Amino acid sequence: MGTAIMGTGEEPRVIKVLSAAKTITQDDHNTIIEMNSASAQVLTVRGPLPKGFFCTVIRTGAGSVTLAAGANLTLNSVAGALGLSAQYAVASIICYDNNIAVLSGSLA
Numbered sequence: 001m002g003t004a005i006m007g008t009g010e011e012p013r014v015i016k017v018l019s020a021a022k023t024i025t026q027d028d029h030n031t032i033i034e035m036n037s038a039s040a041q042v043l044t045v046r047g048p049l050p051k052g053f054f055c056t057v058i059r060t061g062a063g064s065v066t067l068a069a070g071a072n073l074t075l076n077s078v079a080g081a082l083g084l085s086a087q088y089a090v091a092s093i094i095c096y097d098n099n100i101a102v103l104s105g106s107l108a
Contacts, residue, residue, distance in 0.1 A: 012056075023070065024093065028055045035084075036061040042076070045093060045101065047072030053095035057105075059084040067098070067103055074100045081107035 010030050015022075019037045022098035024045045033055060035041055040063050046068070059065045065084040075082070075093075084091055084106060090106030 008065070024055060025048065026053060026064045029053050031055045033096045035059050035063075035065045037063040037065075038062040042102045043067045044047060044070040045073055045075055046070030047099040049073060049095045049101060051095055052100050053101070054092060055102050057084065058091060059087055062087055065089075072099055075103055076101070077103040083108045103107055 013031045014034065015026050015028075015031055016034045016036060019039065019041075021044070022033065024033070024043055026102050033043070035057060036048040037059055043057060043065065045067055057065065057067070067075065074091070082103060084092045086106070087107040090108035091103055091107055093101050093103055
């Protein structure tokens with residue numbers, strides 16, 4: 001058994017995506033998504049997402065990983081960067097208001 005994070009009582013779940021794009025929804029709350037693909041992949045973040053939603057994306061493969069805002073969601077980031085910068089880059093999606101999220105981490 002793992003250790004709960006930040007007193008939430010929730011342990012993060014891990015999803016390995018080897019070679020496929022994924023749509024991130026509220027079901028992915030508190031999830032670590034590992035993107036391990038040799039080819040370029042797009043993760044679409046789709047609303048509605050509640051305030052307090054968060055998940056983390058790790059790019060372990062050589063293929064680029066880009067995040068895109070889907071229906072019912074505004075996805076903000078510094079300078080509009082939505083791609084994970086390189087292999088082993090990590091980024092987090094945090095919903096700070098209903099259907100408004102920020103992407104933060106090693107972005108390009």
